[in-house]
Amino acid sequence: MITKQLLKDKGDTMEFNVEINHLSKTIGKKKIIKDLSLNIKKGEVFGLLGPNGAGKTTTIRMIVGLIDITAGSVKICGHDVQTNHKEALENVGAIVENPEMYPFLSGLENLKYFSRMHQDISPEKINEVIEFVNLKSRINDKVKTYSLGMRQRLGIAQSLLNTPKVLILDEPTNGLDPAGIKELRQYIQKLAHEKGVTVIVSSHILSEIELMCDRVAIIKEGELIAIENLKEKTDHRNYQLKVTPIDKAQELLAKEYQLTSQVRDELLEFQLAASNVEIPNIINLFVENNIAIYSIESKENTLEDKFMNLTLK
Numbered sequence: 001m002i003t004k005q006l007l008k009d010k011g012d013t014m015e016f017n018v019e020i021n022h023l024s025k026t027i028g029k030k031k032i033i034k035d036l037s038l039n040i041k042k043g044e045v046f047g048l049l050g051p052n053g054a055g056k057t058t059t060i061r062m063i064v065g066l067i068d069i070t071a072g073s074v075k076i077c078g079h080d081v082q083t084n085h086k087e088a089l090e091n092v093g094a095i096v097e098n099p100e101m102y103p104f105l106s107g108l109e110n111l112k113y114f115s116r117m118h119q120d121i122s123p124e125k126i127n128e129v130i131e132f133v134n135l136k137s138r139i140n141d142k143v144k145t146y147s148l149g150m151r152q153r154l155g156i157a158q159s160l161l162n163t164p165k166v167l168i169l170d171e172p173t174n175g176l177d178p179a180g181i182k183e184l185r186q187y188i189q190k191l192a193h194e195k196g197v198t199v200i201v202s203s204h205i206l207s208e209i210e211l212m213c214d215r216v217a218i219i220k221e222g223e224l225i226a227i228e229n230l231k232e233k234t235d236h237r238n239y240q241l242k243v244t245p246i247d248k249a250q251e252l253l254a255k256e257y258q259l260t261s262q263v264r265d266e267l268l269e270f271q272l273a274a275s276n277v278e279i280p281n282i283i284n285l286f287v288e289n290n291i292a293i294y295s296i297e298s299k300e301n302t303l304e305d306k307f308m309n310l311t312l313k
Contacts, residue, residue: 015042017091017166017198018063023072025058025222032058034222035072040200042165045192047209047216048202049307055222056202057096060170063200064094077165093164095172099155103144107135107154110143111161118162129157133187149180156187166198167191173205181205185212210303218307228306238302239279240267242294249291256285264308 018040025033033055040046048056061067063074065081065088074081079088101110111130115121130139133153143151152172159167169188173181189212191197203209209216210230218226243249246268253259253270257278261270272278279296286293 016040017042017077018200019073019075020059020063021073021075023059023062023074024070025055025062025067026070032222033062033070036219036222036224037072038217038224038227040198042198043192043196044214045188045199045201045212047213048200048219049206049209049216050219053221054219056219057170058222059219060094060096060168060200060202064092064096064168065089066096090162091165092168093159093162093166094168094170095152095155095159096168096170099151099158101143101151101154101158104142106142107139107146107150107157110154111139111158114158115161121161125161125163129160132160133157147180148175149177149183152176152180152184153187156184160191164197166200168200170202171204172201173203173208181208188212206304206307216303226306228303230303237298238269238271240269240295240297240299242266242296243268243286244292244294248289249286252285252289252291253282257282 016039018038020036020038020040023033023036024031036055036059048059050056058067062069063076063081065085069082074088076088077091079091081088101107102113105113108126108130111126115126130136133156135150135153135157138146138150143154146154156167156169167188172184172188176184185208188199188201192199192214201209201212214229214231216228216230217224218228241249246263246266249268250261250263253261259270259272261268263269279298283293283296
């Protein structure tokens with residue numbers, strides 16, 4: 001399990017809009033979320049990653065108060081979701097799964113309808129969110145004529161009506177084409193970096209999360225196994241070698257270099273510091289031990305690489 005030191009550095013005075021402490025969820029006899037702790041900063045795009053069934057949506061549902069918390073706590077802008085439910089959720093906008101709109105109403109009529117669920121949403125505020133998501137030219141058209149990307153944008157506009165400090169999006173790129181995904185990414189980053197909104201995004205599309213997010217948490221079987229800062233340049237590279245016999249090559253790496261390696265798609269994979277000069281020596285070691293080398297490839301350690309290495313163990 002990831003150490004608490006990785007979650008929050010001592011002396012860190014950064015403002016956290018979302019604080020998750022020792023969060024757990026049990027359904028029946030099955031523990032879905034296990035002692036999850038996260039601190040999410042003001043103005044950052046934070047990704048939740050994990051295989052199917054890892055607990056991402058369950059975590060989001062607890063954050064927004066849709067399901068009860070078994071143990072632990074969630075605080076939003078300092079308000080506990082369980083004990084100060086109303087105050088906490090006044091700071092939240094959310095789209096959990098697909099945004100639900102009335103198809104036979106126009107986009108504007110939908111926004112006016114949802115604005116009645118909050119206090120003091122002015123016509124000026126409605127126009128502001130329409131401008132922000134660039135729907136002004138189609139806002140008077142019926143929602144049934146909207147593309148999926150336009151519906152997602154209208155959903156974001158609806159979630160921004162109460163000027164939330166935290167926006168939560170569960171699988172927001174589902175069904176979008178590449179242009180729609182890029183457009184949505186730009187809106188999300190603008191919200192976080194220009195407006196100071198904390199955006200939490202859950203998605204299966206690793207390449208998009210890598211482009212969109214500042215940090216990501218990787219969850220496996222309800223446990224937090226890593227937090228990655230995507231804005232920091234990696235100091236490691238991945239190496240893939242096609243060698244025979246591959247098991248002997250693994251043993252030598254472990255014995256001579258204390259390197260952990262894995263076999264994927266019949267390739268031997270391991271990681272070294274970018275400045276490491278050991279590759280020629282490793283090749284010589286393999287040749288001296290009668291290991292045939294057919295190819296070697298070096299590449300930067302991507303989010304997909306990290307995700308696969310952590311979740312396939």
